[in-house]
Amino acid sequence: MLLGAVTLFFTLTLVFVIIRMVPSDPATVLMMGEATPEQLDRLRELWGLDKSIVEQFFIYLANLVQGNAGDSYQFQRVAGMPGVPVFDLVMNRLPATGYLALVAIIFSMLIALPLGILAALFPDSILDKLVLILASVLASVPAFFSGMLLMLFFSLTLRILPTGGYDSPQSVILPALALSFSFSAVLLRVTRTEMARIMRSEFIQSARAKGLRSWRIVLVHALKNAMIPLLTIIGLRFGDLLAGSVVVETLFRWPGIGGLMIDSIIARDYPVVQLVIPLAALAFIIVNITVDVLFGALDPRLRTGGRS
Amino acid sequence: MTEQATMPPSATASLLSRVRRTWSRRGMPRVITGATVLIVMSILCFFSAWLTPHPPNAVDLSARLQPPVFAGGTFNHILGTDELGRDILSRVMVGGRTSMAIGALAVVVSLTIGSTLGLLAGYFGRRLDAVVTMLSEIQLALPSMLIIFFFLAVIGPNIVTIAIVLALADWVLYARMVRARTLVEKTREYVDAARVLGVSTSRLLLRHLWPNVFPTIMVLAMVSLGGVILSESALSFLGLGVQRPWPSWGRMVADGQSRLQAAWWIAVSPAFCIAMVVFSANLLGDGLPPDLEGRVMSHIKQTISATAQSVPLLDIRGLRTEFRSDHGTVRVLNDVSLSVSSGEVLGLVGESGSGKSVTALSLLGLVPRPGRVTQGQVLLNGRDLMTMDERALSDLRGREVGLVLQDAMTAMNPVLTIGQQICETLRRHLGLGRAQARRRAIDLLDRVGIPDPGRRVDDYPHQFSGGMRQRAMIAMALSCEPKLLIADEPTTALDVTIQAQVLDLLSSLKEEMGMSLIMITHDLGIIAGLADRVAVMYAGNIVETGPVRQVFKAPAHPYTQGLLASIPSITDTTKSDLQAITGLPPDLAALPQGCAFAPRCPQRQRRCETDRPHLIHHDAQSAAACWLVDPPSDRAANSTSQTTEPMRNR
Ligand SMILES: Nc1ncnc2c1ncn2[C@@H]1O[C@H](COP(=O)(O)OP(=O)(O)O)[C@@H](O)[C@H]1O
Ligand code: SF4
Ligand SMILES: [Mg+2]
Numbered sequence: 021m022l023l024g025a026v027t028l029f030f031t032l033t034l035v036f037v038i039i040r041m042v043p044s045d046p047a048t049v050l051m052m053g054e055a056t057p058e059q060l061d062r063l064r065e066l067w068g069l070d071k072s073i074v075e076q077f078f079i080y081l082a083n084l085v086q087g088n089a090g091d092s093y094q095f096q097r098v099a100g101m102p103g104v105p106v107f108d109l110v111m112n113r114l115p116a117t118g119y120l121a122l123v124a125i126i127f128s129m130l131i132a133l134p135l136g137i138l139a140a141l142f143p144d145s146i147l148d149k150l151v152l153i154l155a156s157v158l159a160s161v162p163a164f165f166s167g168m169l170l171m172l173f174f175s176l177t178l179r180i181l182p183t184g185g186y187d188s189p190q191s192v193i194l195p196a197l198a199l200s201f202s203f204s205a206v207l208l209r210v211t212r213t214e215m216a217r218i219m220r221s222e223f224i225q226s227a228r229a230k231g232l233r234s235w236r237i238v239l240v241h242a243l244k245n246a247m248i249p250l251l252t253i254i255g256l257r258f259g260d261l262l263a264g265s266v267v268v269e270t271l272f273r274w275p276g277i278g279g280l281m282i283d284s285i286i287a288r289d290y291p292v293v294q295l296v297i298p299l300a301a302l303a304f305i306i307v308n309i310t311v312d313v314l315f316g317a318l319d320p321r322l323r324t325g326g327r328s
Numbered sequence: 329m330t331e332q333a334t335m336p337p338s339a340t341a342s343l344l345s346r347v348r349r350t351w352s353r354r355g356m357p358r359v360i361t362g363a364t365v366l367i368v369m370s371i372l373c374f375f376s377a378w379l380t381p382h383p384p385n386a387v388d389l390s391a392r393l394q395p396p397v398f399a400g401g402t403f404n405h406i407l408g409t410d411e412l413g414r415d416i417l418s419r420v421m422v423g424g425r426t427s428m429a430i431g432a433l434a435v436v437v438s439l440t441i442g443s444t445l446g447l448l449a450g451y452f453g454r455r456l457d458a459v460v461t462m463l464s465e466i467q468l469a470l471p472s473m474l475i476i477f478f479f480l481a482v483i484g485p486n487i488v489t490i491a492i493v494l495a496l497a498d499w500v501l502y503a504r505m506v507r508a509r510t511l512v513e514k515t516r517e518y519v520d521a522a523r524v525l526g527v528s529t530s531r532l533l534l535r536h537l538w539p540n541v542f543p544t545i546m547v548l549a550m551v552s553l554g555g556v557i558l559s560e561s562a563l564s565f566l567g568l569g570v571q572r573p574w575p576s577w578g579r580m581v582a583d584g585q586s587r588l589q590a591a592w593w594i595a596v597s598p599a600f601c602i603a604m605v606v607f608s609a610n611l612l613g614d615g616l617p618p619d620l621e622g623r624v625m626s627h628i629k630q631t632i633s634a635t636a637q638s639v640p641l642l643d644i645r646g647l648r649t650e651f652r653s654d655h656g657t658v659r660v661l662n663d664v665s666l667s668v669s670s671g672e673v674l675g676l677v678g679e680s681g682s683g684k685s686v687t688a689l690s691l692l693g694l695v696p697r698p699g700r701v702t703q704g705q706v707l708l709n710g711r712d713l714m715t716m717d718e719r720a721l722s723d724l725r726g727r728e729v730g731l732v733l734q735d736a737m738t739a740m741n742p743v744l745t746i747g748q749q750i751c752e753t754l755r756r757h758l759g760l761g762r763a764q765a766r767r768r769a770i771d772l773l774d775r776v777g778i779p780d781p782g783r784r785v786d787d788y789p790h791q792f793s794g795g796m797r798q799r800a801m802i803a804m805a806l807s808c809e810p811k812l813l814i815a816d817e818p819t820t821a822l823d824v825t826i827q828a829q830v831l832d833l834l835s836s837l838k839e840e841m842g843m844s845l846i847m848i849t850h851d852l853g854i855i856a857g858l859a860d861r862v863a864v865m866y867a868g869n870i871v872e873t874g875p876v877r878q879v880f881k882a883p884a885h886p887y888t889q890g891l892l893a894s895i896p897s898i899t900d901t902t903k904s905d906l907q908a909i910t911g912l913p914p915d916l917a918a919l920p921q922g923c924a925f926a927p928r929c930p931q932r933q934r935r936c937e938t939d940r941p942h943l944i945h946h947d948a949q950s951a952a953a954c955w956l957v958d959p960p961s962d963r964a965a966n967s968t969s970q971t972t973e974p975m976r977n978r
Pocket of ligand 2: 926
């Protein structure tokens with residue numbers, strides 16, 4: 021929790037300072053050289069960029085605390101008109117990214133759990149080796165490449181899934197698959213290693229000595245134990261998923277945060293960047309806190325162990 | 329150079345052997361494949377200025393959008409051409425220079441920063457260590473790739489900034505590893521010695537540290553090389569990558585994306601190169617587990633006609649269990665024969681490693697990989713368990729034979745409640761419903777003496793004390809009232825007073841339920857108090873068996889004699905010439921040709937070293953495997969040549 025708060029503040033400050041370290045100026049970028057110096061000054065004044073950086077930072081923090089992240093620069097073409105509030109902008113896009121990440125995690129689990137478990141049950145078998153090779157391949161292929169291949173095959177050749185957008189329920193399938201591949205490579209390895217380790221443990225031996233059915237031993241006794249390291253890794257690698265979603269959203273024209281972030285960075289849209297990146301850090305922190313809470317549910321030793 | 333010369337030979341040798349061990353473990357062929365691909369691709373890219381078949385920017389509008397040679401194109405443009413007729417292969421080679429240069433540079437930077445910080449933090453400790461640790465924690469608590477995107481977009485990408493920013497993501501890996509190793513090395517004696525002698529400690533430390541960390545650093549470097557190249561390609565794809573002097577692979581993919589349908593090769597060629605480099609780097613660093621020779625799953629079963637008179641409940645005949653590994657086959661059980669009658673308590677003793685637990689697991693068909701039973705019969709009520717399939721065996725486990733293991737903490741599933749673990753057995757074998765099973769579980773907990781069982785049934789194993797946990801384990805094993813209970817050192821992990829309580833409980837439950845018990849222990853005191861008969865194991869063989877009273881009074885085998893001599897309270901004090909067993913426990917991988925006990929045996933004879941003695945009955949109930957023991961018929965003659973034939977086995 022404390023680490024989370026420190027990290028969040030660290031990110032806020034870092035983003036705020038770095039983006040202002042660069043000589044290029046948002047007003048000039050926005051007007052693309054078609055404005056008079058007076059117009060540019062008016063814009064800077066409107067955005068508060070004429071104040072000192074420390075002053076700006078405190079205004080930013082004070083507004084943020086009140087739930088006001090400012091107005092976007094780029095979604096405001098006419099000088100002097102108030103822009104779209106960044107908060108609305110981001111909140112409009114947030115659900116799409118959350119949805120994409122969630123579906124991608126589900127896909128990864130669907131790929132990784134069955135294969136990882138099978139590989140663990142038959143160590144050193146052909147299947148095990150194939151699974152390991154698959155994991156290496158999945159880990160080596162960049163998301164935009166697998167996304168392109170998926171698009172080429174399912175959209176352009178078979179024509180059964182859309183090439184992008186957010187219109188139909190099927191739209192999420194390809195981007196989520198592309199996003200899930202490298203994530204499932206990680207999960208696959210962890211599942212295999214952890215399941216193999218757990219299957220060798222003594223409590224599995226005694227479960228077998230009780231004559232339990234194999235499916236129960238694997239799916240209840242072993243898997244429940246394996247969920248603990250699996251959750252840990254999901255939490256730790258969630259950041260990679262967010263980064264991957266930037267690429268995948270761009271490729272599939274998915275209306276999420278990722279595309280917005282890239283556009284805003286390029287347009288020097290300070291208020292958007294100052295909200296989106298700390299928000300990503302916050303999401304990462306929240307996911308990891310959730311993982312910690314779930315630990316308690318999964319591992320009774322932590323529940324009464326006094327780790328609150 | 330001088331550094332090399334003064335490096336002690338031991339350090340160099342240990343470095344080499346470490347590298348060799350690491351590599352052979354990871355499978356040489358994969359390492360060679362990975363390295364070859366990387367080297368070839370690096371050469372092609374870095375020397376592209378001289379190697380490209382065409383100038384990478386040469387526009388040839390007459391040869392626009394030609395497909396690669398394997399898709400109907402010409403050898404002139406092996407990977408085809410783009411919309412301006414530029415040769416893709418040449419462009420990919422030149423673009424690879426950018427991608428690979430960034431990858432290599434980033435790895436070198438993060439390796440240098442990381443290991444330096446790790447070394448300093450480990451060596452100086454205290455405040456510096458705290459700062460480095462804090463920094464790495466913050467970094468790990470951030471979605472670092474996103475921050476990197478941001479950094480680069482703002483700073484403006486070129487080869488050096490990208491490499492440095494990407495390097496920032498990985499320094500933690502090296503820092504943590506090197507710090508941990510340094511902390512270990514710092515406490516070694518040679519550091520103190522060096523200080524006394526006035527030698528520079530830091531120098532010495534570095535020299536010792538280097539061989540230890542080098543292999544791991546190489547592995548980390550390879551894995552992170554793959555990661556860096558992936559990240560760089562993602563950046564380029566998003567338009568945040570290098571444009572000058574040449575677009576990197578990721579940028580080329582992004583440019584080709586719009587023509588995916590008409591000319592897929594423009595985007596696919598560079599994308600495939602990225603995947604190849606990352607795959608090879610991962611293969612090299614991470615490797616795949618070595619091939620293990622294929623395992624034969626079939627069990628060889630001996631069918632020996634059972635001459636059954638009074639059928640014992642359990643009759644094990646000539647059981648042999650082997651563990652296969654890369655170093656060869658170890659015969660953990662050589663020739664184990666045992667029998668237990670109804671209601672009988674058999675004590676199985678022997679020093680640690682003699683094969684007691686493996687015997688228990690073998691007879692239940694639970695030998696862990698890579699072990700397997702290669703020979704022998706296990707007759708339970710006349711039915712041979714070795715010929716049963718897994719399903720039939722599992723019907724029997726827990727139902728007819730229960731197993732209690734030494735440490736209930738590890739033998740119970742930590743994430744299921746005690747009640748769940750008892751109920752599942754009841755439901756599996758007795759087909760009880762949820763509520764019925766729960767009632768029965770509470771009842772069982774009550775019977776093994778757990779106070780407030782209605783509440784404790786929902787507790788998890790870690791909430792029980794050691795003694796209570798072992799009682800619960802017993803309740804679990806006894807839940808279906810098996811005919812035979814195998815208790816493998818059930819009290820070794822408990823303290824003495826609790827031990828006595830658990831033993832009392834076991835013996836009273838045994839009486840109550842009328843079951844048989846195999847009590848595995850290395851504590852002869854427990855055997856004396858509890859068992860009817862005893863079987864002594866040594867190096868995978870039963871070396872002596874008989875009624876407890878008789879074996880304790882007149883042990884026939886020198887090993888049993890030694891065992892008893894080492895416990896003064898039980899030994900007959902008149903046999904003071906017998907000493908506790910000297911010498912080392914046997915190495916199962918290299919047993920002597922003759923009697924396995926021969927190297928430690930005070931009564932060893934010449935033939936003991938060449939011929940292996942078999943278990944021979946010396947009276948109706950007792951048997952021993954020793955050349956000193958004569959079968960009853962030969963007692964008078966005291967012949968040595970006629971006793972080679974085992975009476976009980978085969
Ligand atoms: N999983 C295993 N892999 C390889 N060797 C094993 C394994 N389990 C046991 N062994 C070997 O079998 C021998 C007997 O072990 P065990 O039956 O556990 O002895 P104990 O009499 O102490 O119970 C030991 O030498 C041990 O090295
Ligand atoms: S056979 Fe020989 S070496 Fe083995 S126990 Fe008997 S006397 Fe000792
Ligand atoms: Mg044991």
